[in-house]
Amino acid sequence: MKKVLILFALIAGLAVSCKGETSKSNTEAKVVDPYTMEGVMAVHDEIMPKMGQMAKLSSALKPLADSSPKGPEAKAIEDLKVAHEAMMTWMKEIGDTFTHEEIMKGAALSDEKKEALRIEADKIAEVKRLMLESITNAEALLRK
Numbered sequence: 001m002k003k004v005l006i007l008f009a010l011i012a013g014l015a016v017s018c019k020g021e022t023s024k025s026n027t028e029a030k031v032v033d034p035y036t037m038e039g040v041m042a043v044h045d046e047i048m049p050k051m052g053q054m055a056k057l058s059s060a061l062k063p064l065a066d067s068s069p070k071g072p073e074a075k076a077i078e079d080l081k082v083a084h085e086a087m088m089t090w091m092k093e094i095g096d097t098f099t100h101e102e103i104m105k106g107a108a109l110s111d112e113k114k115e116a117l118r119i120e121a122d123k124i125a126e127v128k129r130l131m132l133e134s135i136t137n138a139e140a141l142l143r144k
Contacts, residue, residue, distance in 0.1 A: 050131055076134065090127050
């Protein structure tokens, strides 16, 4: 039960952080080490808002995929689903690995947790790649 509450708090916190200020100019942008919790969460916060865009693209492609189940539109929908699932899995795993204090409040990490964070940083970078590629491909198909 405690893990469920922590996971819920993490997801709620992530949702709130996703609504944070996103209109900073390049001169205000801060370079963040991608292997810190701040860096990991910055990648998450950058791509999390794209989940809605992915759902809209999938809905727009569905009629095309229904008429051609083996066509590129069906593949694009599958790629969008894979990227969505990758994000959901990553959020659950980071919530299972780190405490709310470590994620949201910058609590110090043990050496073991620092190594786990490096792994999570690589995972979220892959999630970002999957999401951006699936979005780009879906948008290209819809422009045809």
